[in-house]
Structures are given as C-alpha cells and as structure tokens.
Amino acid sequence: MNKKITIALSGNPNSGKTTVFNAITGARQQIANYPGVTVEKKVGRVNHKGYVVEVVDLPGTYSLTAYSLEEIVARDFLINERPDLVVDIVDASNLDRNLYLAVQFMELGVPLIIALNMVDLAETRGIDVDPQLLSSLLDIPVIPMVARSNKGITQLLDKVVEAANDVQEWHTTVISYGMDIDQSLYEIESIINASEVLEKKFPPRWAALKCLEGDHLILDVLKKDVKASQRIDVICQGIMKHIMSTLEEEPEGIIADYRYGYITGITKKAVKRKIDSRLNFSDQIDKVLTNRIIGPLFMIAVLYGIYAFTFWGSEAPILWLETFFNWLRGGVSSVIPQGFLQSMIVSGVIDGMGGVLGFVPLIMFMFFSIAIMEDSGYMARVAYMLDRVLRWFGLHGNSVMALIVSGGISGGCAVPGAMATRTLRDPKERIATLLVLPFMNCGAKLPVYAVLIAAFFSKGQARMLFILTILSWAFALFAAKLIRSTVLRGDKTPFVMELPPYRAPTLKGLFIHTWERTWQYIKKAGTVILGFSILIWAMMTFPGLSEVQVKTFEESRNGLLESFLASPDIKTCVKNKKDLVALNRLYDLYNRSMNNDESVFPDDLKKGPLFGMTQVAFFMEHKNATENKIDKKYLKGASRYIEFRGKMREIELLKQQMALKGTIAGWIGRKLEVVTRPLGFDYRTNIALVGGFAAKEVVISTLGTAYSLGETDTDDTGSLSERLKNDPGWNPLKAFTFIIFTMLYVPCIVTVIMIRKESSWKWAGFSIGFNLIIAYFVALVISKAGAVLGLGI
Amino acid sequence: MKRLIKMREMSDNQKGVVKKISATGDMGRRIREMGLVSEVQIQIQGHAPLKDPVAVKVKDFTLTLRNNEASHILVEVNEPKLP
Numbered sequence: 001m002n003k004k005i006t007i008a009l010s011g012n013p014n015s016g017k018t019t020v021f022n023a024i025t026g027a028r029q030q031i032a033n034y035p036g037v038t039v040e041k042k043v044g045r046v047n048h049k050g051y052v053v054e055v056v057d058l059p060g061t062y063s064l065t066a067y068s069l070e071e072i073v074a075r076d077f078l079i080n081e082r083p084d085l086v087v088d089i090v091d092a093s094n095l096d097r098n099l100y101l102a103v104q105f106m107e108l109g110v111p112l113i114i115a116l117n118m119v120d121l122a123e124t125r126g127i128d129v130d131p132q133l134l135s136s137l138l139d140i141p142v143i144p145m146v147a148r149s150n151k152g153i154t155q156l157l158d159k160v161v162e163a164a165n166d167v168q169e170w171h172t173t174v175i176s177y178g179m180d181i182d183q184s185l186y187e188i189e190s191i192i193n194a195s196e197v198l199e200k201k202f203p204p205r206w207a208a209l210k211c212l213e214g215d216h217l218i219l220d221v222l223k224k225d226v227k228a229s230q231r232i233d234v235i236c237q238g239i240m241k242h243i244m245s246t247l248e249e250e251p252e253g254i255i256a257d258y259r260y261g262y263i264t265g266i267t268k269k270a271v272k273r274k275i276d277s278r279l280n281f282s283d284q285i286d287k288v289l290t291n292r293i294i295g296p297l298f299m300i301a302v303l304y305g306i307y308a309f310t311f312w313g314s315e316a317p318i319l320w321l322e323t324f325f326n327w328l329r330g331g332v333s334s335v336i337p338q339g340f341l342q343s344m345i346v347s348g349v350i351d352g353m354g355g356v357l358g359f360v361p362l363i364m365f366m367f368f369s370i371a372i373m374e375d376s377g378y379m380a381r382v383a384y385m386l387d388r389v390l391r392w393f394g395l396h397g398n399s400v401m402a403l404i405v406s407g408g409i410s411g412g413c414a415v416p417g418a419m420a421t422r423t424l425r426d427p428k429e430r431i432a433t434l435l436v437l438p439f440m441n442c443g444a445k446l447p448v449y450a451v452l453i454a455a456f457f458s459k460g461q462a463r464m465l466f467i468l469t470i471l472s473w474a475f476a477l478f479a480a481k482l483i484r485s486t487v488l489r490g491d492k493t494p495f496v497m498e499l500p501p502y503r504a505p506t507l508k509g510l511f512i513h514t515w516e517r518t519w520q521y522i523k524k525a526g527t528v529i530l531g532f533s534i535l536i537w538a539m540m541t542f543p544g545l546s547e548v549q550v551k552t553f554e555e556s557r558n559g560l561l562e563s564f565l566a567s568p569d570i571k572t573c574v575k576n577k578k579d580l581v582a583l584n585r586l587y588d589l590y591n592r593s594m595n596n597d598e599s600v601f602p603d604d605l606k607k608g609p610l611f612g613m614t615q616v617a618f619f620m621e622h623k624n625a626t627e628n629k630i631d632k633k634y635l636k637g638a639s640r641y642i643e644f645r646g647k648m649r650e651i652e653l654l655k656q657q658m659a660l661k662g663t664i665a666g667w668i669g670r671k672l673e674v675v676t677r678p679l680g681f682d683y684r685t686n687i688a689l690v691g692g693f694a695a696k697e698v699v700i701s702t703l704g705t706a707y708s709l710g711e712t713d714t715d716d717t718g719s720l721s722e723r724l725k726n727d728p729g730w731n732p733l734k735a736f737t738f739i740i741f742t743m744l745y746v747p748c749i750v751t752v753i754m755i756r757k758e759s760s761w762k763w764a765g766f767s768i769g770f771n772l773i774i775a776y777f778v779a780l781v782i783s784k785a786g787a788v789l790g791l792g793i
Numbered sequence: 794m795k796r797l798i799k800m801r802e803m804s805d806n807q808k809g810v811v812k813k814i815s816a817t818g819d820m821g822r823r824i825r826e827m828g829l830v831s832e833v834q835i836q837i838q839g840h841a842p843l844k845d846p847v848a849v850k851v852k853d854f855t856l857t858l859r860n861n862e863a864s865h866i867l868v869e870v871n872e873p874k875l876p
Contacts, residue, residue, distance in 0.1 A: 062827060063822075063826040065822060065826070067819055067822060094853045095853070096828060096852050096853070097827065097851075097852070097853075100826060100828065127853065248813075249813075249814075250817055250821070252821070253814060253817075253825060256825035257825075257830050257831050260825075260828070260833070282855075283838060283850070283855070286838065286855070290839060290841065290848070291842075292842045295841075380857075384846060384848065384857050385841050385842055385843075387845075388841060388843035388844075388846070391859070492859075493819070494820045494823040494824070494859070495857060495858060495859045495862065496820075496827050496856060496857070496858055496862060498854060498855065499848060499854075499856070499857055500854075501854075501855075
C-alpha cells in the first residue's frame with residue numbers, strides 16, 4: 001500500500017492558493033465544512049512517486065490569531081490534526097506581507113515548505129526574489145512556481161515527498177521581540193513547561209507569545225491550571241504596563257512591529273527591485289474604475305451586464321429543462337395509474353424538484369458571472385465604492401454582492417445570495433445581511449407581480465416594477481438598520497481590506513468555482529426540497545373532499561351527461577357514451593393541431609359527422625371562423641357540445657376549489673383569515689401565501705386553483721389577471737398590499753435552509769418571524785392608509 | 794520640512810512613512826497584520842466616490858481603510874506644497 005502524506009495548504013487570500021489547490025488535485029475534491037462551523041473545508045488527493053498526498057485546503061488568512069473563524073479553524077487543524085507538512089503559498093510580488101503568515105507558522109514550529117507563487121508577475125513588476133537566498137535565510141525550503149500555468153507544481157510535490165521522508169519534529173523558530181518582551185516570554189515559557197496543562201500539544205514558546213498577544217483561546221486552556229494562569233497573568237499585566245508607559249503601545253503592536261522588522265531584514269537581502277515602485281498597470285486601471293464619476297457608472301453597467309448575460313444565457317437551458325420535466329410528467333402520468341401515487345409523484349416530487357432544478361441554469365450563469373468578478377479582483381472594488389452607503393445601514397461593503405445576487409436587480413435568487421455572504425468576516429454583519437436578503441425581488445416573485453400589475457396597474461408596468469425594485473432595496477436597508485441597532489447591535493468591523501491586483505481569470509478556475517457552488521445548490525434541492533415539496537403537496541391534497549361531496553359532484557356530472565346525450569340536437573352524431581369519448585378525443589386533437597402544436601391532425605380522421613361537429617365547435621369557440629367553412633347542419637349540435645363542455649369544466653373547477661378548501665392548507669388559510677382580514681386577504685390568498693413558503697412560484701399557481709382556473713401555468717398569466725380584475729374582492733389597493741406582502745413575508749424554504757446553513761436554526765427561525773412581522777406591519781399600514789385616502793374602491 | 798499628520802488628512806497621491814498606530818484591539822490587529830506597521834512607506838492611491846474609504850499603497854499592494862480607521866495612523870510626510 002502507498003504511504004499517505006497529509007499536507008495543509010495555507011496562504012493569504014489572493015495568493016493563488018485556490019489555483020495551487022486545483023493544479024495539484026484537479027477535479028478530485030471533496031467539499032465539507034470544518035466541524036461545527038460554516039468554514040468550507042476542501043480536501044483533494046494526488047498520487048505522486050508512490051505516495052498518496054492528501055491536500056487539505058486551509059482557509060485563506062493573513063495571520064494566526066484567535067479573532068476570526070478562519071484563523072481559528074486553520075490553527076486548530078494544525079494543532080489537533082498535525083499534518084505532515086504545511087505548504088504556505090506566498091505571493092512573490094507581495095512578499096513582505098505574505099511572509100507575515102509564514103513567520104507565524106515558523107514560530108508555531110510546523111514542518112513548512114514555502115511555495116513562492118506568481119514569480120512571473122513579480123518579475124514584470126521589477127521584483128526579483130532569490131529563492132535560494134530566501135530559503136537559506138529562513139531555513140525553510142522555498143519552491144518558486146507559477147501555479148496559473150502549472151509551473152513548479154511537480155517540483156513542489158517532489159519536495160513534499162522528500163520532506164515527508166525525513167522524520168520531522170516540530171521546530172519553533174525564535175524571533176527576538178526586544179529585551180523586555182523576550183524576558184517575559186522566557187518567564188511564561190518556563191511556567192508553561194512546568195505545567196502539564198497544555199499536554200505538549202502547543203509549543204511552549206508559541207503559547208507564551210500568544211499569552212502576550214492576549215489570545216483568549218490559549219489563555220482559556222491555561223486557566224485549568226489556576227496557579228500557573230495567575231502567575232502568567234501577573235507577568236502579562238506587568239509587561240503591558242511597562243510597554244504602555246515606555247512605548248505607548250500594547251505588547252501586541254510591538255510584537256507585530258518586530259515580526260515585520262524580522263521579515264524586512266530578510267527581504268532586503270533576498271529581494272532586488274529593478275524599478276522604483278511606480279504605479280503599475282493595476283493601479284492605472286483603478287484610477288479609472290474607481291474614479292468618482294466613471295466608477296459608479298461602470299459599476300452599474302457591469303451589474304446590468306451580469307443580469308443581461310445571466311438571463312440571456314440561461315433562457316434556452318431553462319426551456320430545455322422545462323421540456324424535460326414536462327416530458328417526465330407526461331411519462332409518469334401514463335405509466336402510473338391515476339390516483340394519489342400519481343398525484344404525489346407528479347405534483348409533489350416532479351413539480352417540486354422541477355421548480356428548484358429548473359433554476360439551475362440561471363444559477364450557474366449567475367455564479368459564473370460572480371466568479372469572473374471575484375477572480376478578476378473587481379468585486380473588491382465594488383465593496384470599496386459602496387462601503388460608505390452600506391455602512392450607514394450597519395452593513396459592510398461586501399454585503400452588496402449578496403444583495404444584488406438575491407434580486408437587487410429584479411430576478412436573482414436568495415439561495416446563492418446567502419452563499420455570497422461568506423465574504424463577510426464579521427458574524428453580525430453577515431447575519432444582518434442574511435436576514436435582509438429575502439426582501440429582494442427574486443425571480444420567483446416576478447410572476448406574482450406580473451399578474452397583479454397586469455390586472456391593476458396596466459398603464460405603467462415598467463414604472464411599477466421599478467418602484468418595487470426601489471422599495472425592496474429600501475425595505476432591506478432599513479430592516480438592516482433596525483436589526484443592527486437592536487438584536488445585532490455592535491461595532492462596525494474594520495474595513496481594512498486588500499484591493500488585489502486585477503488579473504485575467506482562468507477558465508479552469510471559473511468553471512471549478514461555478515460548479516462547486518452550483519453542485520451545493522443541486523444537492524440541497526435533491527434532499528430537503530424533495531421532502532418539503534411532498535409535505536406541501538400533502539397539505540394541499542389531504543383530507544380532500546368527503547365521500548358525500550365526491551358523490552354529489554359525480555351525480556351532477558352524470559346528470560349533465562345524461563341530459564346532453566338525451567338532447568335531440570346531437571342525436572344524429574352522438575348516440576352513446578362511446579361516441580362522446582371519441583368526440584372528446586377528436587376535439588382535443590383538433591384543438592392542438594390547430595393551435596400549431598407539433599401533432600398533425602391525420603387526414604384519414606377528417607371525415608364523418610364527429611369530425612364535422614368538431615370543426616364547427618372549434619370555429620364557434622374560437623370565433624375566427626370563416627363562415628363558408630362551416631357545415632350548417634352541425635351548428636345546433638356543436639353549440640350544444642360547447643355548452644356541455646363548459647358546464648363540465650365548471651363542475652370540475654368547483655370540485656377542485658372545494659377540494660382545496662377542504663385540505664389542511666385550506667383549513668390553515670381559513671384560520672388565518674382572523675389575522676389577515678385587516679389586510680383584506682381571504683382564505684384563498686392565504687392558501688396561496690402558505691404554498692408560497694415552499695417556493696414563491698407556487699403563489700400564482702395556487703391562486704389560479706383557488707380562483708377556479710384549473711391548472712394555472714405561471715407563464716400563462718393573462719387569464720388569472722382578467723379574473724382578479726373582475727373579482728369584486730380585488731382592487732388596486734388590495735393588489736398593491738398583496739404585492740408588498742409577497743415581497744416581504746417569508747423567505748422560501750430553500751432560503752431558510754441556506755440561512756440556517758450559514759448561521760444557525762435560531763437565526764433561520766428569527767428570519768421567518770421577523771419577515772412575517774415586517775410584512776404584516778407594512779401591509780397593514782398600506783391597506784389602512786390606502787383606505788383612509790380612499791384608494792381601495 | 795517633515796511633519797506628522799494623520800493618514801486621514803493626507804491627500805491623493807501623497808507619500809509618507811508610517812510612524813505610529815494608535816488603534817488597539819481588533820482594529821489595531823487588522824491594521825498591523827495587513828502590513829501597516831511603523832516605518833513602512835505608503836502612498837495614498839485615491840478615495841472611493843463618496844470620499845470614504847481611502848485606498849492606500851503599502852509596499853507592493855493596495856489596502857482600503859475607512860476614514861475613521863485612517864485617523865489612527867500617524868504618518869510622517871514632507872510639508873505639502875503650497876497651493
């Protein structure tokens with residue numbers, strides 16, 4: 001069996017760590033989370049020279065403190081899992097800052113290899129790093145490489161195998177921090193050495209250093225040995241006072257200064273600069289793209305471009321998927337006999353999954369666009385430009401992308417939006433962003449708006465949609481302000497952020513980024529959504545009609561049938577039930593072929609009285625009849641047939657409506673009337689809203705059922721608009737109230753699950769409650785204020 | 794003539810050398826770990842469209858800071874030219 005080597009890949013954000021990881025492991029990666037936290041853990045494997053090298057991708061960090069989740073995760077992994085080697089990816093064009101992390105690994109003492117990445121970029125900037133000299137000064141192997149073009153990857157793996165062959169003890173590098181601090185370090189180190197509390201897991205000097213830096217995690221571990229802990233505390237207090245009085249700084253600051261001093265001492269020798277650090281290409285681009293006037297304009301153009309690209313690109317694949325699901329629905333319906341099983345699989349499983357999976361192309365294109373923005377470095381500029389605005393609302397510059405993806409320009413989706421909040425460091429800002437994402441106008445809410453706008457605001461459709469976009473931003477931002485000044489009150493986090501140099505993204509990197517995120521979305525849809533779809537289906541199906549009711553409907557249908565068959569007008573063509581079935585089939589087929597569907601009406605059926613009647617009935621119903629085509633002798637029979645069909649349909653719809661009213665969802669809808677009456681919502685709108693919790697698309701299809709339109713396709717919204725427009729229970733005010741309520745009321749289930757994944761059940765639950773309260777309150781104000789102003793008539 | 798000013802007061806394209814960082818806690822830590830420490834050369838790159846945050850070139854890379862963060866950084870600059 002091959003020997004296994006575990007290496008941990010670490011490095012600053014933007015050091016090309018992901019590129020190195022992809023170059024080493026290719027597509028063979030597993031994504032999971034580090035236990036108990038939302039930080040992504042990627043693991044890949046590669047075989048090299050008879051070894052299995054397992055690569056664990058540590059989160060990108062600048063340091064190894066205990067103040068960010070990523071850094072704690074990275075540190076814990078090194079200390080608890082003890083990988084054979086750490087490979088630190090260091091950006092050669094930005095050596096000093098990248099070595100700050102490397103030096104901390106050296107102080108921790110892990111066996112280390114430095115991968116000096118982007119040497120080509122450094123060269124073009126006139127920065128010439130001598131890898132051998134750097135290696136001997138640091139006493140660490142240094143491998144120069146260009147991960148983007150796969151240069152140096154093999155050499156790196158060679159070195160990994162070679163280094164892993166030597167038995168590697170942890171070896172702490174000692175850096176001097178000046179006499180005072182060094183003395184304290186020595187004292188603390190000897191206390192730690194004498195105490196058993198750290199169980200030899202932590203190197204004593206490193207632990208001592210962490211004590212002086214005020215690292216609460218290490219101090220907490222030490223507290224188990226009360227005496228030692230107290231003595232260390234005294235030393236820390238003493239040096240703190242001393243340093244503050246002499247240098248007016250905290251020891252932590254001094255330590256950072258010395259660390260950088262140590263690094264500068266090394267880079268001065270190992271790095272030669274050919275050109276003075278003048279403005280490089282990236283800086284020149286920034287002069288334009290973050291310019292006061294051009295910057296915002298360009299940003300708007302880019303955001304618009306993303307939407308145009310996403311919708312343009314995903315249009316066709318979405319149609320393909322739709323066709324596929326229709327085909328599947330048809331196939332299943334013909335295989336499984338009619339009944340609950342068919343209904344569950346078609347309306348529950350296939351429709352539910354289809355609703356979610358149908359979004360996949362859209363999401364893929366959106367993620368692809370986002371990957372371009374991230375990989376090119378432009379995303380950081382967007383955050384930079386908008387930070388001033390978002391900060392006022394208690395958010396962070398980086399919140400903007402999440403908001404936009406969620407539907408900041410109508411048509412996004414809160415699911416990838418929730419994933420985009422990962423770029424936010426501070427948990428409070430991240431949760432606040434997560435909580436207001438669902439207010440944005442995602443693609444699933446648009447059909448709801450479309451129906452109601454068409455019915456009640458047909459004069460200014462575009463203007464109305466624009467108003468709704470502005471309103472959703474306003475609600476989201478003010479809700480953020482509310483959350484950040486109440487439940488998530490807290491200081492703004494520092495905005496000290498890097499503007500990475502612009503880089504042309506690699507296709508491989510873009511595809512991997514896109515696929516990773518899309519796959520996570522698909523996985524969710526396949527598990528949780530499936531369950532919820534079935535649940536919602538059950539709620540809208542059971543208990544259904546009572547036997548008596550079913551019987552009543554059956555009777556009225558039979559009565560209608562009998563009186564139709566007994567009618568003298570049709571006696572000549574339709575003599576019995578069999579003839580009627582044949583007529584119905586013929587009529588449907590003719591209808592389809594006349595509506596330019598693909599099925600062609602076969603010539604050999606174009607004869608006989610049944611066809612004659614079909615033809616006349618069709619022309620009568622569609623009113624585009626050229627009189628001369630009609631055989632007058634079928635006129636009476638055909639009009640009778642049309643009347644019969646209409647009545648049968650009415651009975652069927654009444655039955656559906658009754659059935660819906662009798663289900664659990666219907667029961668909930670009626671119970672909710674107590675609360676929703678002040679808003680003007682009756683049980684039918686309530687059922688639609690309850691269904692919308694599964695996915696907002698359901699709102700329209702359910703309204704269709706509740707308003708007796710039978711199967712309402714979300715695309716074919718014209719008829720529902722007509723119906724609502726003529727319904728006395730609806731008016732522009734109620735429509736507007738309903739639109740705003742739909743915009744705000746609850747995140748869909750997938751989003752709730754994403755929020756939970758990115759935070760906790762507590763916040764996911766809060767999100768539902770908070771949104772409901774906001775939605776109710778706002779809708780109440782609108783409906784009451786509207787009524788006072790006399791708009792609701 | 795050299796004098797000490799806050800980074801916040803520096804104008805676009807002005808150069809200087811960091812002399813002192815008075816920020817403590819998380820902010821101080823963030824500022825330092827990103828490479829803004831004593832004796833480092835900086836140059837202001839520009840400001841965001843709403844004049845805040847500020848982008849500053851530190852050695853070979855660009856950092857952004859909010860104005861209130863930049864107030865905690867003392868920089869030694871050459872006396873600015875007369876307007």
